Amino acid sequence: MASQNDCCVKVALRIRPQMAKEKIEGCHVCTLVTPGEPQVLLGKDKAFTYDFVFDIDSEQQHIYQTCVYKLIEGCFEGYNATVFAYGQTGSGKTYTMGTGFDVNLSLQEQGIIPRAVHHLFEGIQSRRERAQETGIQPPEFKVSAQFLELYNEEILDLFDGARDPDNRSRKSNIRIHEDANGSIYTTGVTSRLVQSEEELLQCLKLGALSRTTASTQMNAQSSRSHAIFTIYLCQMRVFQQQQMVRLEVRRRD
Numbered sequence: 001m002a003s004q005n006d007c008c009v010k011v012a013l014r015i016r017p018q019m020a021k022e023k024i025e026g027c028h029v030c031t032l033v034t035p036g037e038p039q040v041l042l043g044k045d046k047a048f049t050y051d052f053v054f055d056i057d058s059e060q061q062h063i064y065q066t067c068v069y070k071l072i073e074g075c076f077e078g079y080n081a082t083v084f085a086y087g088q089t090g091s092g093k094t095y096t097m098g099t100g101f102d103v104n105l106s107l108q109e110q111g112i113i114p115r116a117v118h119h120l121f122e123g124i125q126s127r128r129e130r131a132q133e134t135g136i137q138p139p140e141f142k143v144s145a146q147f148l149e150l151y152n153e154e155i156l157d158l159f160d161g162a163r164d165p166d167n168r169s170r171k172s173n174i175r176i177h178e179d180a181n182g183s184i185y186t187t188g189v190t191s192r193l194v195q196s197e198e199e200l201l202q203c204l205k206l207g208a209l210s211r212t213t214a215s216t217q218m219n220a221q222s223s224r225s226h227a228i229f230t231i232y233l234c235q236m237r238v239f240q241q242q243q244m245v246r247l248e249v250r251r252r253d
């Protein structure tokens with residue numbers, strides 16, 4: 001039996017600072033993080049323990065380093081990984097994950113996705129250089145991405161250039177299947193092959209634009225969506241052994 005530390009699902013809690021509006025309205029911070037423990041106290045007597053707890057003053061870099069760095073390194077070793085942000089509206093999912101719109105943000109404020117994309121391409125470059133230095137044939141890398149949105153029971157392809165974001169009634173060709181092992185997979189999803197960090201972030205931005213435009217038409221009460229940005233890394237070694245891994249970054253309102 002796997003020990004608790006071997007568990008492949010880790011849960012991190014992040015507490016965001018109060019927004020100006022909340023301060024003006026006199027809202028109180030009701031969380032207290034137990035020093036040195038991944039535990040948060042709500043009020044006086046409700047304690048909750050997670051794998052990681054990040055208090056109000058936590059920085060994006062620290063979150064990335066603690067929760068995501070190893071996952072990207074693992075992708076180069078052939079492991080799939082998913083980063084999933086969950087929380088009620090305004091809780092800080094977008095801020096923590098980051099989007100392709102982060103161009104005006106300082107490097108310090110960059111979220112998980114741009115950091116992961118940078119890390120991935122830096123990792124590719126350093127592996128190519130290392131191979132050249134040691135005189136072996138560098139591995140060949142291919143990076144591609146998919147971007148989906150689940151809204152109610154509908155699945156939308158945010159990379160489908162033919163899709164009119166204002167016309168939500170147009171059905172996509174995406175199908176969700178389950179294989180014999182119970183794993184879920186999709187077919188009919190648009191994949192974008194990219195060559196660089198900039199190109200991948202541009203894809204994220206364009207897809208997110210499609211998502212935002214669509215969501216302005218939704219009833220605020222029902223604007224619950226689940227966006228899945230998936231990066232595929234294909235690594236081919238000298239003897240042509242092909243290794244394909246998947247990194248998913250999701251958010252759920």
Ligand SMILES: Nc1ncnc2c1ncn2[C@@H]1O[C@H](COP(=O)(O)OP(=O)(O)OP(=O)(O)O)[C@@H](O)[C@H]1O
Nearest residue numbers: 016017019087088089090091092093094095096253
């Ligand atoms: N850790 C943080 N530090 C500073 N500001 C933050 C932090 N987390 C969130 N914010 C700010 O709080 C506000 C709400 O955050 P955000 O938009 O990320 O929430 P969300 O969970 O994505 O909301 P929604 O589900 O409505 O899209 C934003 O103005 C964001 O900049």
